[in-house]
Amino acid sequence: MLIDAAFQGLSWNLAHDVRELFAFHFMVNALLAGTAVAVMGGAVGWFMVLRRQAFAGHTLAMIAFPGAAGATLAGLPIAFGYFGACAAGALALAGVSGRHSRESAATGTVQAFALGLGFLFVGLYHGLLNGLQALLFGTFLGIDDGQVRTIVAVVVVALAALAVGARPLLFASVDADVARAAGVPVRLLSFSFLLLLGLAVAATSQITGALLVFALLVTPAATAHRLTSRPLVGLGLSVAIALVVTWLGLALAFFSVYPVGFYVTSLAFAPYVVARSLRR
Amino acid sequence: MLTHEFMRNALLAGTFIGAACGFVGYFLVLRAQVFAGDALSHVAFTGALAAAALGVDVRIGLFAATIAVGIGMGGLGDRAHPDDVTIGTVFAWILGLGVLFLALFTTSGSATNGTAAVRVLFGSLFGLSRGDVALAVAVSAVALAALLGMSRPLLFASLDPRVAAARAVPVGLLGLGFLGIVGLVAAEATQAVGALLLLGLVAAPAAAAHELGRTPFAGLALSVALAVGSVWLGLVLAYEISQLPPSTAIVGVAAALYAVAAAYVRLSGQFGEMSGSSRKP
Numbered sequence: 001m002l003i004d005a006a007f008q009g010l011s012w013n014l015a016h017d018v019r020e021l022f023a024f025h026f027m028v029n030a031l032l033a034g035t036a037v038a039v040m041g042g043a044v045g046w047f048m049v050l051r052r053q054a055f056a057g058h059t060l061a062m063i064a065f066p067g068a069a070g071a072t073l074a075g076l077p078i079a080f081g082y083f084g085a086c087a088a089g090a091l092a093l094a095g096v097s098g099r100h101s102r103e104s105a106a107t108g109t110v111q112a113f114a115l116g117l118g119f120l121f122v123g124l125y126h127g128l129l130n131g132l133q134a135l136l137f138g139t140f141l142g143i144d145d146g147q148v149r150t151i152v153a154v155v156v157v158a159l160a161a162l163a164v165g166a167r168p169l170l171f172a173s174v175d176a177d178v179a180r181a182a183g184v185p186v187r188l189l190s191f192s193f194l195l196l197l198g199l200a201v202a203a204t205s206q207i208t209g210a211l212l213v214f215a216l217l218v219t220p221a222a223t224a225h226r227l228t229s230r231p232l233v234g235l236g237l238s239v240a241i242a243l244v245v246t247w248l249g250l251a252l253a254f255f256s257v258y259p260v261g262f263y264v265t266s267l268a269f270a271p272y273v274v275a276r277s278l279r280r
Numbered sequence: 281m282l283t284h285e286f287m288r289n290a291l292l293a294g295t296f297i298g299a300a301c302g303f304v305g306y307f308l309v310l311r312a313q314v315f316a317g318d319a320l321s322h323v324a325f326t327g328a329l330a331a332a333a334l335g336v337d338v339r340i341g342l343f344a345a346t347i348a349v350g351i352g353m354g355g356l357g358d359r360a361h362p363d364d365v366t367i368g369t370v371f372a373w374i375l376g377l378g379v380l381f382l383a384l385f386t387t388s389g390s391a392t393n394g395t396a397a398v399r400v401l402f403g404s405l406f407g408l409s410r411g412d413v414a415l416a417v418a419v420s421a422v423a424l425a426a427l428l429g430m431s432r433p434l435l436f437a438s439l440d441p442r443v444a445a446a447r448a449v450p451v452g453l454l455g456l457g458f459l460g461i462v463g464l465v466a467a468e469a470t471q472a473v474g475a476l477l478l479l480g481l482v483a484a485p486a487a488a489a490h491e492l493g494r495t496p497f498a499g500l501a502l503s504v505a506l507a508v509g510s511v512w513l514g515l516v517l518a519y520e521i522s523q524l525p526p527s528t529a530i531v532g533v534a535a536a537l538y539a540v541a542a543a544y545v546r547l548s549g550q551f552g553e554m555s556g557s558s559r560k561p
Contacts, residue, residue: 054368055315062476104314105487106538111318112480113535116528119402119477123525212379215372222369259383265376272369 021251029143030207034246036148036155037204038216042242043162044200045221046235047193051173054218055104056093059111060198061213063089064205066118073125079150082206086198089114094191147206154203158196169193170231212261216242219268226275241271281519290405290526293413294511296420297472298481300465302507303427305486306500307458311438315364316353316459317482319371320466323349325475326378327467328400333385338400339415342467349374350463354456403474403527405515412471419468423461434458435496473527480531481507488541510534 021027048057067085071078089110096106162169172179172186180186205213220241224234249264281287308317327345328338353370356362408416427434437444437451445451469478485506493499514530521529 049365052364054364055318058315058318058368104312105309105483105490106542108314108318108479108483109487109535109538112477112483112531115476116480116531116535119474119525120523120528123528124523212372212376214368215376218365218368219372222365225365257383259379262376262380262383265373265379269369269373269376 017251017255021254026143027250027254029145029148030250031247033143033148033151033207034250035243036152037207038242038246039239040155040158040200041204041213041216042220042224042239043159043235044197045217045242046224046238047162047169047173048197048217049221049225050170051193053194053197055107056194057197057201057217058214059093059107059114060086060089060194060201061205061217062111063114063198064202064213066114066121067202068205069118069121069125073121079147079202079206082202083154083199085114086202087195090191090194090198094194143207151203151206154199158199158203161192161196165189165192209261212265215261215265215268216246219265219272220245223268223272223275226272227278241268281516286406286408287515287519289408289410289413290515291512293408293416294405294472294515294530295508296417297465297469298508298511299504300420300423301469301478301481302485302489302504303424303500304462304465305482305507306489306503307427307434307438308462308482309486309490310435310496311455311458313459314479314483315367316350316362317462317466318479319353319367320346320350320463321470321475321478322371322375322378323463324466324470324478325400326374326381328470328475329378329381329385333381339467339471342470343464346463346467346470347460348463350459350461350466351456354452354459400470401474401476402525403470403472403477405472405526405530406518408471416468416471419464423465423468426457426461430454430457431500473530477527477531480534481510484531484534484538485510488538491538491541491545506537507534510537 021031045057048054063085064082067081067083067088068078069081070085071081074081092110093107096103096110168179168184169189171182172184172189176186200217201213204216221238223241224238227237228234245264245267248267249260252263252267253260282291305314305317308314324342324346327341327343329341330345331338331341334341349370353362353367356366356370433444433449434454436447437449437454441451465482466478469481472478473481486503488506489499489503493502510533511530514533515526517533518524518526518529
């Protein structure tokens with residue numbers, strides 16, 4: 001009964017279902033934006049997992065929420081709020097980075113403070129609940145052409161930056177001390193990567209919402225790291241998993257009443273469990 | 281201010297919750313496990329919404345989810361110390377489940393259900409009933425007693441797990457028990473400051489105490505004092521400024537305390553280096 005209610009409109013004819021998926025403009029937009037975001041999330045996430053910066057990534061994802069809420073309150077475009085807040089968050093995190101245990105505490109403080117601000121902004125802006133849920137949990141229904149263009153542009157810039165910096169970043173991530181001795185600007189790279197992570201998070205959270213960005217960043221990458229330690233293969237695998245998960249998640253959400261965030265996180269988690277049990 | 285019952289309730293519950301958060305936070309920072317606390321706060325969200333969707337008391341869902349996941353996370357890692365990526369992957373999925381429960385809950389129930397999710401996420405110290413306060417006091421007291429009982433071996437196991445293991449301290453068991461207690465405190469604090477903001481009450485006072493405190497037990501006491509102080513000051517601020525939600529005020533005060541502590545230590549550290557007396561590393 002639950003399944004029947006969940007999948008209205010899904011027939012056994014797969015070709016027909018796929019055609020129906022592309023019949024609506026909003027769905028095409030969602031798939032385009034989702035594809036762009038998944039490619040970037042998979043690639044940036046792979047480096048994030050390699051650098052053990054999951055907490056920083058999650059904090060940046062949370063910072064997207066006050067950014068968007070603040071922009072709504074100030075009457076600015078929401079995209080502006082997302083990118084501005086995530087850039088500011090990357091700066092703040094770079095400022096507190098240092099010894100490990102203190103760093104995680106400072107990161108947590110930054111995150112909680114940003115969330116507190118977000119709650120205050122939402123309270124001050126009386127538009128309230130529906131908007132709040134969209135900010136936190138995302139929506140793939142209302143992505144317009146302009147948003148798709150912004151997201152694709154951001155993804156192209158981010159991937160280009162990542163491609164340029166990939167080799168030294170890999171070196172600095174794997175062995176910071178040796179890289180520093182070899183003249184690699186480790187601190188600059190570390191800051192640039194946080195900025196890139198902020199960019200990726202800001203673009204992604206416009207679709208998945210602030211609470212679920214993290215799933216797209218960490219889970220495919222963690223699976224790839226479990227399966228292979230070769231950088232290029234791992235990067236490709238991470239991007240591939242992110243893509244498949246996003247497409248399937250969007251398609252399932254289209255045919256059912258349940259939210260896209262649930263499908264994306266669950267579909268991403270399944271291969272991780274398999275990979276973990278294969279390679280203990 | 282104290283003539284209002286909601287304010288007395290908030291102060292009483294907030295004091296105990298703050299003390300428990302400060303205590304737990306000190307060890308979380310010491311063990312570099314703040315991210316685990318972050319994860320548990322999100323699990324609290326899923327637990328509460330699952331209970332709401334099933335029509336059970338929200339508090340049952342909260343406690344069951346956070347304690348189970350806390351112990352489960354301990355089981356996933358080496359010596360009950362799982363790494364960030366594992367934690368992140370697991371809680372990203374659990375958060376996705378939370379979204380599903382939210383959808384189930386809001387489609388099946390009445391229109392007031394939307395506010396329940398917000399309440400879980402951002403807390404409602406001003407909306408606590410007498411029963412809530414009694415529960416908060418009892419849970420915090422139990423958590424504090426358990427932590428006090430295990431604080432010496434836990435300190436040993438946190439500072440040097442290998443030597444502690446060699447001295448027959450049950451390092452893994454302690455880590456597991458500790459994460460269980462973190463889950464308990466997270467569930468209780470969710471009622472007060474909300475799932476999204478409890479991290480501030482756990483991380484910020486403890487981080488400030490680690491900056492300032494010289495010995496572990498002085499730091500521990502300082503962490504508890506700062507957390508309770510943040511709650512009091514935050515509540516007073518929120519009472520005076522009606523626009524300001526109590527959760528935001530509390531976390532704001534805690535973050536400000538940490539910023540001041542860090543700045544003070546940096547500055548005095550610079551002067552200290554000039555005069556030749558250096559802080560311990």
